[in-house]
Amino acid sequence: MGCAKSKESSDQQGKSLNDPVRKSNTALYVKDPTSNSHSNTNNVPSVPSPTSGGHDDVVAVALYDYEGIHEGDLSFKKGEKVKVLSEQGEWWLGRSLLSNQEGYIPSNYFAKDNSLEMEEWFFKGVSRKDAERYLLASGNKVGSFMIRDSETNIGSYSLSVRDHDPTLGDAVKHYKIRTLDNGGFYISPRITFPSLNNLVSHYKKQGDGLCQKLSKPCISEKPQKPWEKDAWEIPRESLRLEKKLGAGQFGEVWLAMYNNHTKVAVKTMKPGTMSVEAFLMEANLMKALQHDKLVRLNAVVTKEEPIYIITEFMAK
DSSP, rough: OOOSOOOOOOOOOOTTTSSOOOOOOOOOOOTTTTTOOOOOOOOOOOOOOOOOOTTTTEEEESSSSSOOOOBOOOOOOOOOOOEEEOOOOEEEEEEEETTTOEEEEGGGGETTTGGGGGSEEEEETHHHHHHHHHHHHHHHOOOOEEEEEEESSSSSSSEEEEEEEEETTTEEEEEEEEEEETTTEETTTOOOSSSSEEEEEEHHHOOOTTSSSOOSSSOOOOOOOOOTTTTOOGGGGGGGEEEEEEEEESEEEEEETTTTTTTEEEEHHHHHHSOOOOOHHHHHHHHHTTTTTTTTTTEOOSSSSSSSEEEEEEOO
């Protein structure tokens, strides 16, 4: 289970007219500039083609509850299994093995069945610095822990544990988890384990050289849902500006709520700062250059001034 999950890539149109189509009561769907589809109309979201290459039986398990908020969404409960029909982009198309209903699911709410991401103590892609911030957050106690990807050794893992020092207070200690040639794991060569599950079970029973005996996995907040599929040019009224975060020469930055359910950051551009045409050229480039390490550009409002730039909201 990770605190942060994979991000968006564009979806392509599917071949079945009976596939569910995601819509919004307020969003005006305009083709995403990163989309490769050439046959979509301006107001119909693209539908991805089925997963290809022998992935017909990919099953994912829900890590959190989700109540669908858009037409075409599939609601589910934590632990529910879904057969993945298409895993293009951030919204996957799936069929619930419980209800047999089909719909779109937020991919960062799921882990592949029997994968490491299903474990509550595994935090995929979390850095050493973020591990310390998460473990020292309120709700976690001494002995709280996580296993994460190693930043220095690709394919290896690290164990991070919350510790307490009478003089310095709470801190986080990190341990390298080394891999054996036969696939086993160890922290100390005195004792090895066939799996990470076995390693965790052992150190939950006894500290055995660690700063603390492992207690509970680090608390993981439910991730924000991926941006609404294919919503690029959105109605101004779908945004509610809530708190001014800053201002500059070209405009202001606000914390806003999109469609009453998603926190976003909105940059308002002062009238006359840039033509709509020039802005859209720059926005299309920004959209195409999205990367996990960059703040995501989600949508724009350009039909009238002031122009709005909508990005993901980074709380910290």
